[in-house]
Amino acid sequence: MRFGRQMKRMLKKPREVKELAKGSMFLVTVVLCLGLIIMSRGIEDYFVSDLKANAQNLARGYTHSLRKTVEASSAVRALINEKLRYGVDLVSTLSGDFSNEDLRKIAREIDVDEIDVYSPKGEILYSSISSYLGWIAPKGHPVQQFISSSLSFHVDPLRENTISSQLVLYGYQRLEDGRVIQVGISAKHLEGLLTGFELDRMLNEMKDDEDVSYVTYIDQNRIVLGSSTGRASGSYLPKKEQKNSLIDSLRGGQIQAAPVDAIYELEEPVLMEGVEAGRLVIGLSLERTIKEIEKLNRIFTVVFVMIYLAAILMLYLYHYKSARLHTMAYEDEVTKLPNLKYFRSELEYLLISKRKEKLAVILVQLPRFSKISMARGHEQGERLLEEMGREFSHLEGENLSFFKHSDEKFLILVKNYESPEELIELLANLATISPSGESEQESRYSTLRFGVVEIKDQSTTPGKVLKDALIALNHAKLHQSLYFSFFDQDMERKVDRETKLEAELRQVLKKKDEESVYLLYQPIIGKHGSEISSVEALARMKSPSLGDVSPLEFIDVAEKNGLIGPLGMRILEKACAFSNTLKQQGISLKISVNLSGLQILEDDFIRQVREVLKENDVSAGSLSLEITESVFLGNYDIINEKLKTLREMGMTISIDDFGTGYSSFARLKELHVDGVKIDRYFISRITHLPEEELITSDIIRMVHRYGLYTVAEGVETEEELSYLQREGCEFIQGYYYSKPLPEGELIQYWRNFKMRSGKDRV
Numbered sequence: 001m002r003f004g005r006q007m008k009r010m011l012k013k014p015r016e017v018k019e020l021a022k023g024s025m026f027l028v029t030v031v032l033c034l035g036l037i038i039m040s041r042g043i044e045d046y047f048v049s050d051l052k053a054n055a056q057n058l059a060r061g062y063t064h065s066l067r068k069t070v071e072a073s074s075a076v077r078a079l080i081n082e083k084l085r086y087g088v089d090l091v092s093t094l095s096g097d098f099s100n101e102d103l104r105k106i107a108r109e110i111d112v113d114e115i116d117v118y119s120p121k122g123e124i125l126y127s128s129i130s131s132y133l134g135w136i137a138p139k140g141h142p143v144q145q146f147i148s149s150s151l152s153f154h155v156d157p158l159r160e161n162t163i164s165s166q167l168v169l170y171g172y173q174r175l176e177d178g179r180v181i182q183v184g185i186s187a188k189h190l191e192g193l194l195t196g197f198e199l200d201r202m203l204n205e206m207k208d209d210e211d212v213s214y215v216t217y218i219d220q221n222r223i224v225l226g227s228s229t230g231r232a233s234g235s236y237l238p239k240k241e242q243k244n245s246l247i248d249s250l251r252g253g254q255i256q257a258a259p260v261d262a263i264y265e266l267e268e269p270v271l272m273e274g275v276e277a278g279r280l281v282i283g284l285s286l287e288r289t290i291k292e293i294e295k296l297n298r299i300f301t302v303v304f305v306m307i308y309l310a311a312i313l314m315l316y317l318y319h320y321k322s323a324r325l326h327t328m329a330y331e332d333e334v335t336k337l338p339n340l341k342y343f344r345s346e347l348e349y350l351l352i353s354k355r356k357e358k359l360a361v362i363l364v365q366l367p368r369f370s371k372i373s374m375a376r377g378h379e380q381g382e383r384l385l386e387e388m389g390r391e392f393s394h395l396e397g398e399n400l401s402f403f404k405h406s407d408e409k410f411l412i413l414v415k416n417y418e419s420p421e422e423l424i425e426l427l428a429n430l431a432t433i434s435p436s437g438e439s440e441q442e443s444r445y446s447t448l449r450f451g452v453v454e455i456k457d458q459s460t461t462p463g464k465v466l467k468d469a470l471i472a473l474n475h476a477k478l479h480q481s482l483y484f485s486f487f488d489q490d491m492e493r494k495v496d497r498e499t500k501l502e503a504e505l506r507q508v509l510k511k512k513d514e515e516s517v518y519l520l521y522q523p524i525i526g527k528h529g530s531e532i533s534s535v536e537a538l539a540r541m542k543s544p545s546l547g548d549v550s551p552l553e554f555i556d557v558a559e560k561n562g563l564i565g566p567l568g569m570r571i572l573e574k575a576c577a578f579s580n581t582l583k584q585q586g587i588s589l590k591i592s593v594n595l596s597g598l599q600i601l602e603d604d605f606i607r608q609v610r611e612v613l614k615e616n617d618v619s620a621g622s623l624s625l626e627i628t629e630s631v632f633l634g635n636y637d638i639i640n641e642k643l644k645t646l647r648e649m650g651m652t653i654s655i656d657d658f659g660t661g662y663s664s665f666a667r668l669k670e671l672h673v674d675g676v677k678i679d680r681y682f683i684s685r686i687t688h689l690p691e692e693e694l695i696t697s698d699i700i701r702m703v704h705r706y707g708l709y710t711v712a713e714g715v716e717t718e719e720e721l722s723y724l725q726r727e728g729c730e731f732i733q734g735y736y737y738s739k740p741l742p743e744g745e746l747i748q749y750w751r752n753f754k755m756r757s758g759k760d761r762v
Contacts, residue, residue, distance in 0.1 A: 335389025680714030
């Protein structure tokens with residue numbers, strides 16, 4: 001189970017080709033080694049089975065001959081036992097007065113080697129061998145065991161004579177007076193009796209097998225009946241203690257370099273009519289078998305080594321190809337850093353890992369990259385990225401990893417940091433990195449910008465983390481004083497709000513009758529407050545989900561998302577429709593419409609304006625267009641040429657918010673405009689500063705010098721109005737006269753104003 005979990009985690013982790021290659025080679029090595037071991041064991045098992053089978057076949061092949069020999073041998077042994085009984089009986093028939101000479105005579109007659117008479121205490125009283133006289137059997141001796149038993153007659157197995165150390169077969173008979181008669185036949189004597197049955201010859205023939213070192217035949221009592229080694233018949237063969245099995249002996253012979261005459265002993269029973277009559281003790285020589293096993297093992301080792309080398313070569317070629325594919329899939333070609341795809345995999349692995357680490361993701365933007373690429377060429381841009389990749393690679397550590405996000409963005413994954421302060425210190429160090437080859441002045445504007453996300457919820461996703469990091473980075477870019485920004489929920493809510501606004505604006509632009517975006521109109525008063533000269537169309541938005549939305553907000557969203565062109569035309573269409581409504585009411589008012597700089601820069605802007613005027617049957621002279629002076633920055637000639645075309649069509653052009661942006665009096669004369677609107681900033685200062693410190697009058701005089709009219713916007717007090725009229729400002733706009741009004745209320749306001757002024761003109 002534990003191995004399975006580890007494999008599962010490994011598969012979820014981003015795959016490193018080098019690690020996989022090492023793992024694969026290790027796995028192949030283990031598998032082939034196991035295969036070699038299994039094959040070696042198979043070979044050994046085969047030879048063990050073969051050895052045992054040979055021994056069994058050998059025993060079975062000689063079973064018939066052995067059976068005859070065993071039968072004859074059994075008959076001879078029965079005769080020997082009878083001979084012993086006869087000898088004992090013959091001695092016991094003596095009158096009781098024994099002599100050593102009598103015993104020697106009887107021994108010669110019945111062809112036995114020894115006759116002894118023991119006292120009830122185990123002392124030899126009479127013997128056919130004079131040197132045995134007076135010998136006393138020690139405690140535990142077979143003679144003492146017979147004396148203490150209740151047996152009247154007994155034949156011992158072949159045993160060693162305690163005095164002569166020769167192997168002798170003894171028979172015992174108890175006399176009525178407690179004395180014991182012992183008759184013995186030596187092993188040599190017995191061997192002579194059994195040689196006629198050719199048992200040893202047969203065993204020697206069995207030994208001719210190359211795997212058989214010796215063969216011994218024993219009876220049920222382990223008494224040797226014949227042996228190819230020359231072991232005395234009738235002797236006792238103790239069971240050989242073998243600590244290891246046959247297979248262990250073979251393995252030991254290979255591993256421990258056992259002697260070439262190593263022997264393993266097997267015993268095979270010889271059955272007569274289903275009953276075990278004896279056993280063949282076969283000594284198997286392991287010399288040939290060990291050599292054969294070693295030979296086959298060497299052959300298979302060579303084969304497996306060749307297979308192993310072939311497998312390693314195939315793995316190398318496979319992993320070489322995989323490494324190239326891995327590089328293409330997971331590594332950025334220019335910076336040599338892991339790419340966004342790899343980052344997603346790495347972060348996903350860390351998020352699902354049971355080992356909870358403190359994680360933070362930093363999105364880094366390289367400033368001015370696009371400008372550098374355009375100004376110095378694509379190659380210079382790539383060299384810049386390569387240099388940044390090297391700089392970041394040198395900073396990598398166990399808890400700090402760098403990735404390539406996109407052309408001018410990088411990602412940093414930080415693990416196991418202590419606090420936000422540690423991240424800020426890291427950002428400060430990173431901010432000092434500046435691409436080489438830039439002048440000191442250029443490097444001042446090349447500070448890296450960072451969006452930081454601290455991952456506090458590991459149930460999040462890599463996609464959500466990347467989105468939050470981008471939000472934080474954009475926040476830092478919007479605030480020039482900041483080079484980094486930590487993501488928070490307020491940022492996300494703002495982005496969500498902008499996303500909703502974008503979706504609703506798109507919906508508005510799909511349907512012409514959609515009223516979420518509408519216009520209010522604020523009167524512009526001229527002729528020293530005696531008439532309404534024009535009105536300014538001010539766009540408003542009432543969102544179904546967000547309620548009233550500030551123009552600054554939804555215009556900004558439209559500009560960011562490429563909607564300002566269609567939205568500007570929709571506003572122009574509504575203004576033209578209201579112009580027709582005024583015409584129908586007999587009211588002649590020029591409507592002033594604000595234009596976005598992005599809208600004017602569109603290639604087909606003039607064509608679109610012509611189409612709107614034509615579709616709504618409105619003359620160009622009924623409209624006045626307002627543009628902010630900041631629009632001219634970087635696009636002066638293009639915009640000025642388009643303004644010239646609009647004026648030639650009959651439209652009036654004015655500069656809005658004059659004095660807060662471009663403000664170049666030197667070029668004001670060159671602009672194709674009719675007037676300027678002085679920004680509210682200069683109007684509000686009228687009531688707060690002494691007249692000698694005000695520059696509003698200077699602006700009015702300068703504008704008049706170029707033959708342009710002035711409009712003061714944001715006028716709210718009598719003091720402001722008096723000052724402006726005194727300084728010669730032609731038109732006044734602001735809450736002093738009226739707030740922005742819906743169409744119906746504006747028409748009513750115009751009528752009321754006309755009545756108050758007592759004048760009959762529009």
